[in-house]
Amino acid sequence: MLKLYDSLTREKKPFQPANGDARIYVCGITPYDVTHAGHAFLVVTFDVLRRYLEYRGQGVRHVQNLTDIDDDMVRKSRETGIPVFELALTNDAIYQADLRALNVLPPHEYPRASECVEKIQEIVAVLLERGSAYEDNGNVFFDVASFPNYGRMSNESTESLAKRPDIPLAGRGRAPLDFLLWQRVTEPDEPSWDSPWGLGRPGWHVECSAMCLQYLGDQVDIHGGGSDLIFPHHESEIAQSESFTGAQPFVFNWLHVGMLRYEGEKMSKSLGNLVLVRHLLTRYPPEALRLYFGSMHYRASEEFSEGELARWGAVYRDRLLPALGIFDGDGDMDVQVYVRRFEAAIDDDLDTPTALAVLDEMAGAVLSTGSPEGRAALQHLCALFGIETP
Numbered sequence: 470m471l472k473l474y475d476s477l478t479r480e481k482k483p484f485q486p487a488n489g490d491a492r493i494y495v496c497g498i499t500p501y502d503v504t505h506a507g508h509a510f511l512v513v514t515f516d517v518l519r520r521y522l523e524y525r526g527q528g529v530r531h532v533q534n535l536t537d538i539d540d541d542m543v544r545k546s547r548e549t550g551i552p553v554f555e556l557a558l559t560n561d562a563i564y565q566a567d568l569r570a571l572n573v574l575p576p577h578e579y580p581r582a583s584e585c586v587e588k589i590q591e592i593v594a595v596l597l598e599r600g601s602a603y604e605d606n607g608n609v610f611f612d613v614a615s616f617p618n619y620g621r622m623s624n625e626s627t628e629s630l631a632k633r634p635d636i637p638l639a640g641r642g643r644a645p646l647d648f649l650l651w652q653r654v655t656e657p658d659e660p661s662w663d664s665p666w667g668l669g670r671p672g673w674h675v676e677c678s679a680m681c682l683q684y685l686g687d688q689v690d691i692h693g694g695g696s697d698l699i700f701p702h703h704e705s706e707i708a709q710s711e712s713f714t715g716a717q718p719f720v721f722n723w724l725h726v727g728m729l730r731y732e733g734e735k736m737s738k739s740l741g742n743l744v745l746v747r748h749l750l751t752r753y754p755p756e757a758l759r760l761y762f763g764s765m766h767y768r769a770s771e772e773f774s775e776g777e778l779a780r781w782g783a784v785y786r787d788r789l790l791p792a793l794g795i796f797d798g799d800g801d802m803d804v805q806v807y808v809r810r811f812e813a814a815i816d817d818d819l820d821t822p823t824a825l826a827v828l829d830e831m832a833g834a835v836l837s838t839g840s841p842e843g844r845a846a847l848q849h850l851c852a853l854f855g856i857e858t859p
């Protein structure tokens with residue numbers, strides 16, 4: 470049985486959807502720049518998870534969002550002179566093309582924050598009514614003191630979180646951790662919507678809660694994103710979603726993917742140390758990237774290594790590709806022993822590095838025995854990494 474590490478309870482738990490299809494919500498990109506290898510690592514991780522659940526016969530409902538309106542989008546729009554939604558459209562098209570090249574399955578729903586403003590306003594209104602939020606001069610803040618579990622996933626007290634140097638908008642609400650649900654807009658070049666609290670736009674955290682609740686219901690089986698989203702984004706999502714619906718837990722299993730690092734730092738737009746997927750794809754086949762991402766455990770934050778990427782490119786070219794392809798062999802091999810080891814690895818919190826080692830070994834056995842049965846099983850398992858038989 471598949472076990473997944475849950476970031477909230479900090480333990481590996483057997484994965485069992487609460488009801489029917491596995492409902493998976495993944496925090497998507499803010500399209501103010503083009504896709505880098507860190508984004509691809511995250512999306513490819515969830516693609517393997519989804520393909521594996523389906524391989525096990527589990528239905529999946531996968532929702533991933535596009536944050537097309539937030540502070541970063543507004544800032545980048547001002548820097549470039551490109552209107553916010555045009556910027557979103559252009560970068561999202563590049564992102565989607567990159568993911569198609571990597572053979573990532575598209576989510577079943579791909580909502581944009583700007584399309585869910587009605588749901589967002591409904592949540593804000595209810596939170597105000599219940600005393601979980603307060604209004605201040607056209608802004609609406611979530612009152613963190615009203616939610617005693619705030620900080621549980623970070624495993625830190627609110628006093629300690631409040632001392633972090635990177636709290637966004639610190640000091641603007643009554644308390645340092647209080648975050649914006651609705652933000653007043655005064656500048657004409659900033660997208661805005663009418664609301665009971667005046668002209669404004671949604672806060673970032675409530676956008677994801679709204680999209681998640683709108684498309685998947687009050688509770689979801691898996692909510693994921695990069696590990697840098699735990700605080701404040703996901704702590705805040707839990708607080709506002711549970712305060713709004715009254716259903717606990719909002720998420721049965723929190724799944725966070727490590728940050729790919731480059732030159733010792735987290736790969737990020739603000740640090741300017743990006744390795745772009747489209748550049749890598751000019752030098753390596755997409756299968757090499759898929760294998761390379763799979764060779765790192767999803768929770769690890771590893772240094773990007775072009776040497777390792779090249780090595781996996783060679784494994785694909787010299788071992789997997791010949792074993793997957795058409796050949797005349799008619800030998801025999803014990804297929805099930807490999808399949809069982811592969812499944813046991815993925816079942817153990819998506820241990821893809823071990824699973825890929827099994828595939829490499831299996832390819833060797835297929836090549837040495839010429840077993841058609843072995844080849845068919847290898848094709849089936851490689852497809853879980855988005856690697857198709859040419």
Ligand SMILES: [Zn+2]
Nearest residue numbers: 496497677702
């Ligand atoms: Zn999100």
